[in-house]
Amino acid sequence: MLKIKNIDAFFGKIQVLRRVSLHVERREIVSLIGANGAGKTTLLNVISGLHPSQNGSRIFLDGEIRGLKPEKIVALGILQVPEADKVFNPLTVLENLELGAYLRRQDQGQLVPEMEKVYQLFPILRDRQGQLAGTLSGGERQMLALGKALMGQPQLLMLDEPSLGLAPTVVSEIFRIIRSLNDRGITILLVEQNAKEALRICHRAYVLDTGRILLTGTGEELLNNEEVKRAFLGKDYRGKWER
Ligand SMILES: Nc1ncnc2c1ncn2[C@@H]1O[C@H](COP(=O)(O)OP(=O)(O)OP(=O)(O)O)[C@@H](O)[C@H]1O
Ligand SMILES: [Mg+2]
Known part of the structure; x- marks a missing residue:
């Protein structure tokens, strides 16, 4: 699915990745x-x-x-759930999930069944739909971050x-x-x-x-x-x- 080869990366002059290759x-x-x-x-x-990163290759589903x-x-x-800032704190749980869907799809009609799947996986998110993401506990925030990513299929x-x-x-x-x-x-x-x-x-x-x-x-x-x-x-x- 993903094949990366010989990736280098730098912050300024400091090299932080050296010819990294891996596949998934x-x-x-x-x-x-x-x-x-x-x-x-x-x-x-x-x-x-x-x-x-200028060099090396990264092939996803046969395309560079x-x-x-x-x-x-x-x-x-390819969706990444980052280490920090994984949800939008000033938005509600529901708005975060909607945003997750918006990033990837054209067909907004599918949104409701998709959200239902997320709520089945994380029942707590259904209970907290109207709560601001910034007020969630760490565990709830991680679940919202996963749910938001799943909305992007x-x-x-x-x-x-x-x-x-x-x-x-x-x-x-x-x-x-x-x-x-x-x-x-x-x-x-x-x-x-x-x-x-x-x-x-x-x-x-x-x-x-x-x-x-x-x-x-x-x-x-x-x-x-x-x-x-x-x-x-x-x-x-x-x-x-x-x-
Ligand atoms: N914005 C930045 N500016 C300069 N150097 C950076 C920056 N971000 C990361 N680095 C440096 O790049 C190197 C790799 O950082 P990176 O965040 O990828 O490590 P990590 O393996 O994810 O670490 P952690 O487990 O702490 O999250 C580190 O030496 C770090 O100090
Ligand atoms: Mg890190």
Whole structure:
């Protein structure tokens, strides 16, 4: 579905991605893990056209997307749920969902059944339709961000740290939802600090280290990899793969 090859990215003179290559197959969950500052968010921003990168290629559904404007990339079906500013705080829950649909579709007639699906997945959002997004709890805001992205009918959903700052029970709920979205056919590229959960739910994963892909393998392989265990899982961790 997505194949990126030899991507470099810079902030001024500082290089933050170095010849990064990765691919995501249709219906996969692919996790990208790595320490703070490794370049994970920048990589997602390059894919969605928000951060410039002159070289390498990025093929989505057999077409080159390098150089396309972010709105065109969204229109093709790549939706990113960013790390920060994932919802529009001054707008209500309902308005955020409508906006999610507006970004991608011509046929507004479909909006109601689509919104019904989102409400079934996140009943709390139905109860909070009229509430301003800025007053939601962290977990509710993450659910709204996912719901808003789903309203755009993504083919590839890129999630940047969806579990960040959430209480453990909410974290497991979010991971459960990610898996169920994947079961419904949505392909997912997941960036996470929570390496343990990210490796448990993925099919394959990549480890990014200061701008380079250091390791790749199935979730199970990486959970049992000594280097990954040392760097991300704590020394006594025993890999257990749950897909
Ligand atoms: N706007 C910016 N200006 C200058 N440098 C930046 C900017 N944004 C990010 N960087 C630098 O680029 C590098 C990669 O940052 P990036 O946000 O992609 O990392 P990350 O892997 O997403 O980290 P985190 O896990 O903390 O979100 C870091 O060294 C960061 O300091
Ligand atoms: Mg980041």
